[in-house]
Amino acid sequence: xxxxxxxxxxxxxxxxxxxxxxxxxxxxxxxxxxxxxxxxxxxxxxxxxxxxxxxxxxxxxxxxxxxxxxxxxxxxxxxxxxxxxxxxxxxxxxxxxxxxxxxxxxxxxxxxxxxxxxxxxxxxxxxxxxxxxxxxxxxxxxxxxxxxxxxxxxxxxxxxxxxxxxxxxxxxxxxxxxxxxxxxxxxxxxxxxxxxxxxxxxxxxxxxxxxxxxxxxxxxxxxxxxxxxxxxxxxxxxxxxxxxxxxxxxxxxxxxxxxxxxxxxxxxxxxxxxxxxxxxxxxxxxxxxxxxxxxxxxxxxxxxxxxxxxxxxxxxxxxxxxxxxxxxxxxxxxxxxxxxxxxxxxxxxxxxxxxxxxxxxxxxxxxxxxxxxxxxxxxxxxxxxxxxxxxxxxxxxxxxxxxxxxxxxxxxxxxxx
Amino acid sequence: xxxxxxxxxxxxxxxxxxxxxxxxxxxxxxxxxxxxxxxxxxxxxxxxxxxxxxxxxxxxxxxxxxxxxxxxxxxxxxxxxxxxxxxxxxxxxxxxxxxxxxxxxxxxxxxxxxxxxxxxxxxxxxxxxxxxxxxxxxxxxxxxxxxxxxxxxxxxxxxxxxxxxxxxxxxxxxxxxxxxxxxxxxxxxxxxxxxxxxxxxxxxxxxxxxxxxxxxxxxxxxxxxxxxxxxxxxxxxxxxxxxxxxxxxxxxxxxxxxxxxxxxxxxxxxxxxxxxxxxxxxxxxxxxxxxxxxxxxxxxxxxxxxxxxxxxxxxxxxxxxxxxxxxxxxxxxxxxxxxxxxxxxxxxxxxxxxxxxxxxxxxxxxxxxxxxxxxxxxxxxxxxxxxxxxxxxxxxxxxxxxxxxxxxxxxxxxxxx
Numbered sequence: 001x002x003x004x005x006x007x008x009x010x011x012x013x014x015x016x017x018x019x020x021x022x023x024x025x026x027x028x029x030x031x032x033x034x035x036x037x038x039x040x041x042x043x044x045x046x047x048x049x050x051x052x053x054x055x056x057x058x059x060x061x062x063x064x065x066x067x068x069x070x071x072x073x074x075x076x077x078x079x080x081x082x083x084x085x086x087x088x089x090x091x092x093x094x095x096x097x098x099x100x101x102x103x104x105x106x107x108x109x110x111x112x113x114x115x116x117x118x119x120x121x122x123x124x125x126x127x128x129x130x131x132x133x134x135x136x137x138x139x140x141x142x143x144x145x146x147x148x149x150x151x152x153x154x155x156x157x158x159x160x161x162x163x164x165x166x167x168x169x170x171x172x173x174x175x176x177x178x179x180x181x182x183x184x185x186x187x188x189x190x191x192x193x194x195x196x197x198x199x200x201x202x203x204x205x206x207x208x209x210x211x212x213x214x215x216x217x218x219x220x221x222x223x224x225x226x227x228x229x230x231x232x233x234x235x236x237x238x239x240x241x242x243x244x245x246x247x248x249x250x251x252x253x254x255x256x257x258x259x260x261x262x263x264x265x266x267x268x269x270x271x272x273x274x275x276x277x278x279x280x281x282x283x284x285x286x287x288x289x290x291x292x293x294x295x296x297x298x299x300x301x302x303x304x305x306x307x308x309x310x311x312x313x314x315x316x317x318x319x320x321x322x323x324x325x326x327x328x329x330x331x332x333x334x335x336x337x338x339x340x341x342x343x344x345x346x347x348x349x350x351x352x353x354x355x356x357x358x359x360x361x362x363x364x365x366x367x368x369x370x371x372x373x374x375x376x377x378x379x380x381x382x383x384x385x386x387x388x389x390x391x392x393x394x395x396x397x398x399x400x401x402x403x404x405x406x407x408x409x410x411x412x413x414x415x416x417x
Numbered sequence: 418x419x420x421x422x423x424x425x426x427x428x429x430x431x432x433x434x435x436x437x438x439x440x441x442x443x444x445x446x447x448x449x450x451x452x453x454x455x456x457x458x459x460x461x462x463x464x465x466x467x468x469x470x471x472x473x474x475x476x477x478x479x480x481x482x483x484x485x486x487x488x489x490x491x492x493x494x495x496x497x498x499x500x501x502x503x504x505x506x507x508x509x510x511x512x513x514x515x516x517x518x519x520x521x522x523x524x525x526x527x528x529x530x531x532x533x534x535x536x537x538x539x540x541x542x543x544x545x546x547x548x549x550x551x552x553x554x555x556x557x558x559x560x561x562x563x564x565x566x567x568x569x570x571x572x573x574x575x576x577x578x579x580x581x582x583x584x585x586x587x588x589x590x591x592x593x594x595x596x597x598x599x600x601x602x603x604x605x606x607x608x609x610x611x612x613x614x615x616x617x618x619x620x621x622x623x624x625x626x627x628x629x630x631x632x633x634x635x636x637x638x639x640x641x642x643x644x645x646x647x648x649x650x651x652x653x654x655x656x657x658x659x660x661x662x663x664x665x666x667x668x669x670x671x672x673x674x675x676x677x678x679x680x681x682x683x684x685x686x687x688x689x690x691x692x693x694x695x696x697x698x699x700x701x702x703x704x705x706x707x708x709x710x711x712x713x714x715x716x717x718x719x720x721x722x723x724x725x726x727x728x729x730x731x732x733x734x735x736x737x738x739x740x741x742x743x744x745x746x747x748x749x750x751x752x753x754x755x756x757x758x759x760x761x762x763x764x765x766x767x768x769x770x771x772x773x774x775x776x777x778x779x780x781x782x783x784x785x786x787x788x789x790x791x792x793x794x795x796x797x798x799x800x801x802x803x804x805x806x807x808x809x810x811x812x813x814x815x816x817x818x819x820x821x822x823x824x825x826x827x828x829x830x831x832x833x834x
Binding site: 390407413 | 526533635669752787790795
């Protein structure tokens with residue numbers, strides 16, 4: 001891929017964004033189909049490019065888990081293509097009328113959805129994000145400028161070349177999808193301040209990246225992904241249900257943002273619940289960090305929990321435990337340590353369920369269900385670009401709708417004020 | 418008023434924001450009614466405090482127009498109180514369910530509206546904004562930290578004291594509305610970076626303020642107010658209607674952001690339209706800045722328009738004029754010089770109307786109506802905190818709805834993934 005400055009990428013996106021914004025559903029879907037076909041047809045190229053990243057990964061002693069994230073096999077490439085084909089089936093959002101009124105003076109006002117414009121995405125290792133993010137942006141009528149991690153640069157470049165060729169063959173300008181051809185910190189900073197050309201920046205990654213973006217970006221940002229999620233097991237909880245929800249939240253996929261990190265347990269049920277929970281979690285060798293009561297009940301295998309534990313998103317088979325005296329104390333703890341992502345109460349009390357849902361300040365507040373459901377697919381959005389933990393614009397899973405904004409269309413017959 | 422640091426204001430707001438967020442519609446409306454009553458009852462105090470600002474204004478040679486903006490009379494105070502009473506009538510937004518689904522696994526997911534939390538507002542001279550902004554935030558369940566201009570500090574302090582007393586008397590914590598007790602640039606910068614305590618910052622003012630905020634803020638920002646708006650008079654326009662719309666857009670209230678600054682005229686009607694337009698605008702002594710053709714048709718009274726003219730939000734009885742060859746050229750001009758606020762085409766052509774509405778990238782795009790309608794009141798929102806010219810979160814007039822965000826409530830019976 002030719003090396004182009006971030007500024008030049010911005011200019012190229014700006015030059016074509018109106019063409020994409022005005023493209024018909026069919027034009028966009030044709031381009032998506034062309035991408036899906038090309039990914040499968042050019043699988044060998046992708047695997048070869050991916051091999052270079054994998055060889056570097058071995059040289060750099062990357063962990064096996066991280067190497068697995070990098071790996072692209074023909075099956076995985078087929079899976080990525082299938083994700084793109086799924087987008088084709090989703091309903092068009094651009095141009096939809098969200099609401100409309102006729103004012104007393106006869107003005108007809110329509111609130112319509114339009115693309116955001118040009119979206120920058122900074123992400124880390126997984127190369128599948130290159131295709132997922134670009135195509136989701138495209139379906140919503142947005143140009144994408146992607147800046148992936150250096151570990152996946154060879155794979156990302158290959159995937160981008162294939163997408164650009166396919167887009168062009170389908171009759172849209174190839175510059176609607178672009179990859180930053182340089183993975184230095186500098187290129188990341190340039191993207192964060194490309195206000196004249198970028199409408200939104202979405203960082204996808206760990207707390208370090210999110211904070212760097214929040215501090216440095218002059219482009220409007222949608223923060224995603226940091227999740228220090230809790231389950232509160234209330235006095236009246238169905239304890240079997242609570243064990244299932246804690247186990248699922250912790251062990252089904254510990255590395256994701258909607259996994260739980262701390263369980264809060266009402267003192268009245270602690271003695272009964274703790275051993276039930278431990279027995280289940282032991283199957284996954286989950287390390288517990290508990291307060292005094294937890295240690296007393298469960299014994300020496302429980303490490304002492306510190307404030308740092310309660311503030312940590314382990315992303316691993318570790319879980320902090322705290323005994324509380326009331327739903328109020330649980331809500332207060334979550335207010336201090338939570339990251340406004342997903343929180344759950346297990347209870348049979350209507351009062352406590354309603355209080356928890358009303359007073360917890362988070363994107364998703366659950367009663368008697370696992371926090372692992374905070375996901376665009378599980379919410380029925382069909383696809384997702386990330387999970388927003390901020391309050392402006394989008395909160396929770398972001399699908400096509402969240403990748404659009406508003407345009408008011410007003411029609412009259414000469415009305416003046 | 419006691420002098421408190423901006424950080425301390427943030428802490429105080431955070432300490433009470435959950436109380437306001439959970440307040441019932443009646444509690445909030447009672448507080449609003451108490452504020453309206455107190456403003457009228459304590460009119461003498463307000464007028465006395467305002468007199469101090471007015472005396473300083475005279476000392477500092479403030480323009481008559483600016484002095485008039487500062488002035489609070491008993492009638493104007495009654496008007497402010499009436500605005501607060503109007504809020505009471507508006508439908509509650511907090512807690513409303515925007516949409517809901519039942520997923521195949523039985524999970525019930527509701528998308529509800531909740532307050533943003535704590536809103537910072539930086540504004541300039543008009544003291545009525547102190548009450549308008551604080552009460553609109555309150556109705557939507559948000560705490561407000563206001564930072565007004567130094568010219569109105571005495572008036573703002575008095576209005577704030579009255580509101581805080583009334584809120585407390587009505588049974589809500591007075592810290593839900595606060596005024597920054599220091600009008601230095603430093604206090605403004607502190608507010609822009611109070612990320613831990615502020616959920617959103619809304620600057621209301623000129624381009625200088627908006628740009629300073631965009632550059633320096635780490636708090637999420639909603640930009641408001643800069644409007645370089647255009648009317649395009651198409652070949653097929655009803656020229657009488659076009660004159661009305663241009664005249665209304667320019668002269669009805671030239672200082673506001675939805676007033677027009679440039680008129681674009683299709684070459685085919687320029688010779689006929691220009692004299693009609695000039696005759697009408699002469700009644701207000703509007704100064705025209707035109708291109709060569711305009712100068713040729715209208716003669717010496719027209720100044721030569723420069724690129725700077727086309728980029729300027731005059732906010733005054735001045736208007737730039739440009740002759741274009743097509744709707745495409747008009748759209749292109751607006752793309753270069755527009756500020757994504759409000760744009761208008763006057764036409765009888767369905768094709769051109771649709772093309773203009775589709776391709777113009779602005780909050781509000783008009784066909785055959787004045788841009789002056791871009792306003793929360795005119796759109797039927799009942800009240801307005803400003804007009805957003807950005808794409809994230811809110812675009813166009815911002816009412817109660819735009820002062821809220823999303824919370825997903827998910828109820829299940831033990832579902833896990």
